[in-house]
Amino acid sequence: MRVFGIDCGTEITGFGVVDSDDTGRVPRLVCKAMGAIRMKKALTTAERLLQVFQELDAQLARWNPDAVAIEEVFYSVNAKSALKLGQVRGVALMAAASHGILVAEYAPLKIKSSVVGYGLAKKEQMQFMVARLLELTELPEPADVADALAVAICHIHTAQTIAAQEVGR
Amino acid sequence: MRVFGIDCGTEITGFGVVDSDDTGRVPRLVCKAMGAIRMKKALTTAERLLQVFQELDAQLARWNPDAVAIEEVFYSVNAKSALKLGQVRGVALMAAASHGILVAEYAPLKIKSSVVGYGLAKKEQMQFMVARLLELTELPEPADVADALAVAICHIHTAQTIAAQEVGR
Known part of the structure; x- marks a missing residue:
């Protein structure tokens, strides 16, 4: 599964592409791309x-993801x-x-819980955990990029939980 | 001059195309098209x-206007x-x-003043004056369409005022 995460902002919009490789017993997350769009x-x-x-x-054309994940x-x-944020978000939703x-x-609470383990995580903790989960050698910068990768990871975790529950029925 | 007015809404987005024919002594306004996009x-x-x-x-491709006018x-x-309105507005601005x-x-105050003559005009007064200025045989409906035509008229009036001031210098 390939997920394209977007973190909309009024100055910088971050994005990140995360693949989940489900061939092993423990799904492995791989970061394929990340970037910041500075208006x-x-x-x-x-x-x-x-x-x-x-x-x-x-x-989106380049990475052809299975889903787009975005923060509420x-x-x-x-x-x-x-209103300003909505304008950027409208364009991002439309692109998808x-x-x-x-x-x-x-x-936001769900994303933080999914990545760091609790909902009140700070920006630096998010960047650190995103880097660790994706085995990045450097912290994703700016924080908007880490947030975009985080929402993509959140979607993968959520999809895996749903799949596991369905198997368990 | 051809102006494309847009009135964004979270359910209905109105649009209207107004031409100003400056060949006579008094510029004449002509409505070329109007419509409502219902989500x-x-x-x-x-x-x-x-x-x-x-x-x-x-x-926009069909009417190829000189300007797009939109309400602040x-x-x-x-x-x-x-946020919801911003999402629609973002898409409209991007289209332009x-x-x-x-x-x-x-x-809004400027648009109402420009069309009705005072800033606190009600919806029905706006529809009536838009119909009158554009010589329409029926009131533009829904009100979102009248608002889109109104902002286009406001832009034409404003451009004419600026042009007149420049001539007067």
């Missing part, structure tokens, strides 16, 4: 959104920030739909 | 956003609504950018 400040908002779309579109939004932000890929959404 | 409830959020994008993309968002809504068309944004 160019010289562009208008509409052009920045096009930039995010075009980069995600190219990555955190409503503690104010309406102005939510344009490739016919289903999108799974996970709450 | 299909059976679709996922990502698929709905793709639906909005594809319909706007097709209309009203921050009195809560963060959850702002993908055609290389500049986007002009106008505050």
Whole structure:
């Protein structure tokens, strides 16, 4: 299974591609790609959104994932920030739909629990655990990239749990 | 000048195409097209956003406007609504950018003042004045379509005012 994780932001949108190799007894996670899309400040908002779309579109075409995983939004932000974030998120969701890929959404608490083991993990702990689970030699930077990889890992863990429960029935 | 107005909503997104014919002494406004994109409830959020994008993309390709005009968002809504609206708006802005068309944004008060003459106009007054300015035989329905035509008219009025000021210098 190949999962494309996206972490939308109003300045940087992180993405990461994680494969789960299920041939062994313990599924192994492999990071195939990661990156950060930094919106160019010289562009208008509409052009920045096009930039995010075009980069995600190219990555989705290149990696052809089975699913896209994205964080559910955190409503503690104010309406102005939510609108700006929503604009980026809309473009990301649409990019997935344009490739016919289903999108799974996970709450921040669920993602942290799935990766670090508890829901109140800090940014550095997330980066450390993502690097460890994916056997990366360096911490994924910026944190947006680690978050994108984390939501992809969360989706793989969730899918494996569901599969295991179905076998157990 | 041809302006494509868009009124984004979480259920219905209205659009309208308005031409301003400047050959006479008094510029005449002509409505070339209008419509409402109703998000299909059976679709996922990502698929709905793709639906909005594809319909706007097709209309922009068909009408080839000089500018896209869109309402600035009203921050009195809560963060959850702002996020949902932002997702649609992101896709609409991106559609304009993908055609290389500049986007002009106008505050609701400015749009109402420009169309009805005062900023606190009600929905029915807006529909009535839009119909009158564009010499439509029926009121544009739903109100989202009237709002899309209104923001297009606002852009034309604003561009004419700027042009007149430049001539007067």
